[in-house]
Amino acid sequence: MAYTYASSEATLTIKKEETKQTGIVTPANLITDIGIDQTPSSLKLYGTTIVNLLGKYGNFEVDSDSDGLADGWVKESNSTASLISGVVGSYAQKLYFDNTGGTGTIGIYIQTSTAYPITAGEELFVKIYLREESENTETNDPLIEIRWYDSSQAYLSSSFINPITSTSWSIYYGKLTAPTSTAYFKIKISLNVQIGNIGSIAIDGLIPVNLTKMGALDSARASAYALTNWSDLLADDLSKEIPYIDSAACIGWDWPSGEKAISIENRGKNLIGTTWTDKSGSNYDLGTTDYFTKIGDTYIISAPYDYRGMVTDYIPVVPGKTYMISYQLDASITTELRIRLYDKNKVLMVDQINDSGGLSGWSYGAAKEFFKIFYSSTTEVQATVTIPANVEYIRIAIQLQSTVSPFQVSNIQFEEGSSATDYEPPHSDKIEIPSGYPLFGYAGIQNTLNLQSGTFEKKWDLKVIKGTDADWAVRDAGSVSTFIANDGSSWAYIVFHDSYIPNLATNETNVLCFNYNGILVSFVSVGLDSVAGSKENISTGAGDPGSLTFRIELGTSSIAGWPDTYTPTEDDWKRYLNGWKYVDGTSWEPIGYSGASVDATTALNNLVTDIYSSADWHPYVFWYQLATPESPTATLTSTGFQLYYSQNNILSDSDVPAALMVEYQGVSSTQTSLSYVTNFRAHQQVEKRIIQPYDRYYRLPLKTSETHKLGFDKWLIDDATIRDTIDQGFFRLEHSYLNENDGSTINEYYHHCQIDSHELVDDQGQLVAERVEISAAKREVV
Numbered sequence: 012m013a014y015t016y017a018s019s020e021a022t023l024t025i026k027k028e029e030t031k032q033t034g035i036v037t038p039a040n041l042i043t044d045i046g047i048d049q050t051p052s053s054l055k056l057y058g059t060t061i062v063n064l065l066g067k068y069g070n071f072e073v074d075s076d077s078d079g080l081a082d083g084w085v086k087e088s089n090s091t092a093s094l095i096s097g098v099v100g101s102y103a104q105k106l107y108f109d110n111t112g113g114t115g116t117i118g119i120y121i122q123t124s125t126a127y128p129i130t131a132g133e134e135l136f137v138k139i140y141l142r143e144e145s146e147n148t149e150t151n152d153p154l155i156e157i158r159w160y161d162s163s164q165a166y167l168s169s170s171f172i173n174p175i176t177s178t179s180w181s182i183y184y185g186k187l188t189a190p191t192s193t194a195y196f197k198i199k200i201s202l203n204v205q206i207g208n209i210g211s212i213a214i215d216g217l218i219p220v221n222l223t224k225m226g227a228l229d230s231a232r233a234s235a236y237a238l239t240n241w242s243d244l245l246a247d248d249l250s251k252e253i254p255y256i257d258s259a260a261c262i263g264w265d266w267p268s269g270e271k272a273i274s275i276e277n278r279g280k281n282l283i284g285t286t287w288t289d290k291s292g293s294n295y296d297l298g299t300t301d302y303f304t305k306i307g308d309t310y311i312i313s314a315p316y317d318y319r320g321m322v323t324d325y326i327p328v329v330p331g332k333t334y335m336i337s338y339q340l341d342a343s344i345t346t347e348l349r350i351r352l353y354d355k356n357k358v359l360m361v362d363q364i365n366d367s368g369g370l371s372g373w374s375y376g377a378a379k380e381f382f383k384i385f386y387s388s389t390t391e392v393q394a395t396v397t398i399p400a401n402v403e404y405i406r407i408a409i410q411l412q413s414t415v416s417p418f419q420v421s422n423i424q425f426e427e428g429s430s431a432t433d434y435e436p437p438h439s440d441k442i443e444i445p446s447g448y449p450l451f452g453y454a455g456i457q458n459t460l461n462l463q464s465g466t467f468e469k470k471w472d473l474k475v476i477k478g479t480d481a482d483w484a485v486r487d488a489g490s491v492s493t494f495i496a497n498d499g500s501s502w503a504y505i506v507f508h509d510s511y512i513p514n515l516a517t518n519e520t521n522v523l524c525f526n527y528n529g530i531l532v533s534f535v536s537v538g539l540d541s542v543a544g545s546k547e548n549i550s551t552g553a554g555d556p557g558s559l560t561f562r563i564e565l566g567t568s569s570i571a572g573w574p575d576t577y578t579p580t581e582d583d584w585k586r587y588l589n590g591w592k593y594v595d596g597t598s599w600e601p602i603g604y605s606g607a608s609v610d611a612t613t614a615l616n617n618l619v620t621d622i623y624s625s626a627d628w629h630p631y632v633f634w635y636q637l638a639t640p641e642s643p644t645a646t647l648t649s650t651g652f653q654l655y656y657s658q659n660n661i662l663s664d665s666d667v668p669a670a671l672m673v674e675y676q677g678v679s680s681t682q683t684s685l686s687y688v689t690n691f692r693a694h695q696q697v698e699k700r701i702i703q704p705y706d707r708y709y710r711l712p713l714k715t716s717e718t719h720k721l722g723f724d725k726w727l728i729d730d731a732t733i734r735d736t737i738d739q740g741f742f743r744l745e746h747s748y749l750n751e752n753d754g755s756t757i758n759e760y761y762h763h764c765q766i767d768s769h770e771l772v773d774d775q776g777q778l779v780a781e782r783v784e785i786s787a788a789k790r791e792v793v
Contacts, residue, residue, distance in 0.1 A: 021691040021723070021746060025684045027733055028741040028763065031677035034234025036252065036670050037275070037663040038327055040427060041654070044678050046743065046762035047789040048653050051463075053674035056275065057229035058450030058458040058471075060261040060634075061220060061667055064127045065198075066529030067257045067267075069217035071097065071104040073627050075605065080104070082627075083124055083528075090119035095213060098140050098180045098354060098401060099255045103215035105144060110204040119210055120201035126164050128533055128545075131193040133223040134242040136249050138184040140401075141200070143176045144211035152176050153202040153212050157187055157219075162194040176212070179367035180401050186222070186246040216255035227455030231670035254355065254666055258529025259634075262665045264449035264473070266529050266632065273665045275462065277440040280432070280658035282326055282334075283407070283425040285439045289314075290322040290408045293378035295351065308436060312409065313417040320347075320410025325357055326425065327662050328405050333397045335424075336407060337431035341389045342418035346411055348394055349382040353404040355666070364399050371397065384412070392420075393431050427660075438655065443648040449473070450669075451634055454521050460645060462652065462671075469641040471521075474512050476631040478585030479618060501565045503579050509557035514637045516551075521636035522559065524549045527590065527602055527628050546570045549633075557638065561631075563587075572600075582615050590619030590628045603628035676763070678743050684733040688723035688783075691746075693761075695790070696720050719761060721785040726769065741765055744787070763788035 028045075030052065035041050063069055068083030071094065075082050079092035081104050086092055090108040097103035108119045129135060139155060155172040172185035189196065198219065204210030225241040227233070232252075238244060244252070258266035263273055278284065287310070289297040302314040303321045312320050328334065340346065350373070352360045361379045364370055372395065373381035383394055398405070409420055422434040442462050450458050451471040459468040509515055515522075524532040526547065533548040546564045566575045572593030573579050583593065591599035591614040599614035604626035609617075619626045654675050663669035696718050721744070728734040733742075744761040767784040 021688055021748060023686045023688060023691075024745040025686055025728065025733055025737065026743040026745065027679045027682045027737065028676045028743055029679045029682075030674060032234065032672060032674045034231035034236075034670065034672050035661060036232060036235055036668045037661055037665075038329060038668075039661050041659040041661060041673060042657060043654055043659060043675065044680075045654065045675060046656055046678065046760060046791060048655050049675060049763070049788075050652065051654055051673050051675045053672070054462040054652060055231070055672045056262070056444075056450060056460045056462055057231045057670045057672065058261055058452035058460075059225075059229055059232070059667065059670065060259055060451050060453045060523075061218075061253055061256050062224075062259045062453070062523070062531055063218045063256055063529070064129075064221060064531060065123065065217060065219060066525070066531070067627075068123070068125075068528070069219075069255065070100050070102075070257055071215055072100050072102050075603075075627070080121070084121045085124045086121045087119060089117050090210075092121070097215045099216035099356070103140070103213045105211070105213045106202070107144070107146075107209075107211045108204050109209050111207055111209065113204075113206050116203050116205050117210075118201055118203050120199055121214070122158075122199040123197045125530075126160055126195035126197050127219070129189045129193060129196050129221060130223075131189050131191050133189050133221055135187045135189060135196065136184065136220045136222050136246070136253060137172060137187065137198065138182060138216075138218050138220075138250060138253060138255070139172075139200075139214065140180050140216040140255075141174055141176055141183055142180045142213050143178050144213055145178060146209055147178075147211040149202060149204050149208040149210040151203050151205065153200055155183060155185075156199040156201065158197045158199055159190055159193045160195040160197070161192050164195055167192060177367070179363060179399075180215070182250065182400065184246055184250045186249065218253065218255050220249075220253055222249070225453060225455075229452055229457045229459075229670055231672040234672065235670070252668055254668075256666060258525050259523070259531075260667050261452065262450035262663070262667050262669055263444065263446065264451065265666065266525055266629065269475075270446040270449055272444060272446045273663060273669075274441055274443045275652075275669060275671070276442075276662045277438060277652055277654070278660045278662065279438040279440075279655040280426055280435045280660070281424045281437040282427075282660055283423050283437045284324055284326060285437050286324040287321045288324075289319070290410060291316070291319050293380070295322050295406055295408070308423075308434075309419055309421040310409075310423070311417060311419045312411065314411060315415065317413045317415055318347075318410060320408055322408040323406050325353065325404040325406060327403060328398045330398050330400050330402055332427060333395055333429050334405075335426050335428055335431050336392070336394045336396065337426075337434075338392050338409070338423040339390075339421040340385060340392050340418070341421070342385075343387045344411060344414040344416045344418060345387060346385050346409065346418055347382050348385065348392065349376065349378075349380040349408040349410065350396060351380055351406045351408075352399065352402045353406070354401050355403045357404055360399070360402055364402075367399075370399065380408070391431070395429050426658075435655075438653075439650055440652045441650050442652055444645060445647075448643075448645045453523065453634070456521065456636060462647065462649075465645040465647050467643050467645050469643065470637055471634055472514065472637055472641075474507075474633045474635070476507075476588055476633060477618065478587070478589035479616065501575055502562045503565055503571075503573060505561050505584055507559045507561070512559055512633065512635065514639060514641070515557045515559060516636045516638040522549060522551055523634040524561070525629075525632045525634075527631065529629065551635075559633065559635070569593075582611075586611065586614040588631060589614060589617065590626065590630070601626055601628075676741050682733060684728050686726060686728045688727070689725045691721075691723045693719060693721045693790075717789075719787040719790045720767075721761060721764070721787060723783055724781055726781055726783045738766060738769075744785075758793040760791040760793065761785075761787035761789070762791065 071081040073082045090106045094102040095105045157170045159167045170187045174183040222242040289299045289302040304311045365375045533545045535548045571587045598608040600608040601619045604623040764787045770782045
């Protein structure tokens with residue numbers, strides 16, 4: 012197809028297309044200016060690790076003594092504690108006190124039972140879920156108090172996060188600096204209950220994070236925020252970056268479950284996804300596709316019974332953002348648009364939202380849905396939804412109502428914003444990363460993964476320590492493990508050498524150890540036995556370069572049960588690291604479970620979870636920096652990953668937000684030049700293949716590629732910089748001209764241009780002829 016121009020002369024604006032790098036943190040909508048769809052020239056995933064200093068004790072899941080108070084916490088004697096339905100897991104902590112017959116204001120509180128280490132001047136970020144219970148009549152708001160202590164654990168001062176609570180779960184957070192002389196902190200949540208009132212609050216998902224220890228931001232986050240360190244981020248940004256996790260987590264690994272596969276996806280502008288299944292009443296999980304037929308971008312819904320239709324898979328959303336649902340409806344019956352909203356664990360949130368005031372513009376359905384009704388017509392349906400707090404997924408259903416008759420919907424789109432824009436088919440670009448490639452990153456050092464080549468830049472590795480490991484060995488110095496039973500100062504040692512923990516960086520302080528409660532074990536300098544208040548600690552290089560030393564305090568409070576005078580053997584170490592605590596040498600009691608003790612042989616040959624599957628215990632995990640980084644290759648499964656013109660909604664199924672550095676050919680907004688040309692000409696060049704579809708008697712042309720060929724003479728460019736560089740890369744041409752048919756002005760862009768040929772003819776040093784041929788990937792008329 013050729014284009015017609017009013018004049019053979021033209022003035023073109025030239026814009027050089029430059030390589031652009033953009034750091035994004037999922038979920039993110041990357042807006043590009045490329046003008047075409049293209050594969051990024053580089054796509055790299057960066058690691059970061061979130062460490063919850065409370066270990067598992069911020070989840071309020073376990074009450075081992077059945078007193079109503081979750082493990083890891085203490086409280087005053089006035090209130091009643093109980094575990095109720097939670098928001099980040101199965102349970103949350105509730106405190107209740109009835110002061111209707113009291114004689115004065117009574118303070119109720121819970122507080123961490125342990126003081127956690129921190130150094131003066133370090134930045135601490137604290138985030139918590141909190142709500143008032145329905146029976147609460149107290150007008151005072153609760154206080155979130157961070158209490159600072161010195162090295163002897165004497166109280167120094169407090170900092171506060173002041174929530175304004177409601178009866179729905181809300182997130183509160185703050186960024187705090189540990190004051191002078193601080194060595195420890197505790198967290199206390201309190202409520203003053205006045206005479207005549209009932210005080211009742213619930214707490215869940217508490218996570219304190221040492222931002223200073225996290226160090227420098229990875230390259231992608233540094234680019235996205237234009238900042239250097241985690242401690243530089245604002246509290247609002249930290250709340251988005253730091254989800255609640257137990258103990259520690261990074262992309263591709265978490266402390267409770269270990270290594271796992273993840274995926275990175277780009278859905279473009281339309282977030283609706285490509286997966287629809289049948290819906291029947293309140294059942295969103297039939298998994299079948301019998302109620303509808305898809306033809307192109309049109310769905311014909313022909314369910315045989317009332318209140319049936321089709322439903323999407325889980326679509327990630329961001330709390331507080333507004334989204335538009337739009338589609339073309341052609342129906343002779345009444346139809347319904349229904350949605351369900353879910354939390355981060357894909358637990359249904361509709362009832363909680365309805366109890367807290369509902370969802371603006373939507374009706375509440377007894378089938379745990381919000382809905383809108385659309386009567387028989389041919390119309391474009393548009394409906395906005397603003398995502399409530401704590402909601403991270405939505406499912407969208409379209410169904411018939413009470414009358415059974417087929418109807419159809421077309422061009423279904425779910426997009427950010429409050430206005431419907433031109434329809435764009437949903438994309439399903441996805442890269443799947445298998446387990447075994449955890450993106451650990453801490454103290455400014457990160458594992459990275461190239462999502463195009465699969466190259467895994469491995470700077471951290473992990474070792475899960477179990478007494479049943481096959482690679483335990485003899486006690487000779489320099490071999491796998493050396494055991495120093497009792498050093499005479501109430502500490503027992505074990506030294507792991509590099510054949511057990513290979514490639515450990517020499518005397519490297521970047522080692523993180525998480526114990527069976529998920530608590531970060533203190534790191535001490537070589538030669539030091541203890542940290543005040545610590546029952547265990549680690550150091551590197553004490554036995555020989557590349558070794559790691561693990562110590563346990565002996566005595567009546569020993570976490571392993573070993574008394575001061577006891578000399579633990581190699582098998583005793585194995586029993587403890589299998590999850591068993593010393594009783595008398597003959598019997599060993601389970602850690603994290605109130606079951607019966609076992610004999611020494613059973614404890615030696617079995618993890619505690621082998622005998623008691625519900626034991627609240629995990630093996631010790633060591634993350635350590637490698638002396639020499641490694642570069643294995645991951646086998647990635649990909650459906651392709653393109654960047655699309657304008658909007659690119661990039662998602663991840665990781666709990667920890669994924670940070671990507673995206674590199675692509677963009678358009679410079681500053682480097683432009685005018686070029687005067689003659690005999691301008693352009694035509695579209697399409698390549699097709701002729702195919703015969705299955706079960707068809709006729710052949711169809713299938714377009715396989717489309718380019719635009721431009722030609723002109725007199726390639727005169729007024730900017731030497733652009734003239735010298737366009738021969739080496741891509742550029743964009745912008746052209747304005749009059750349509751000779753009606754005299755109107757036409758503005759067009761030719762994207763991703765590249766010179767095919769450039770002929771120069773001169774006569775005795777004088778240019779007498781010039782001819783230029785150019786290929787462009789896309790023509791856009793504006």
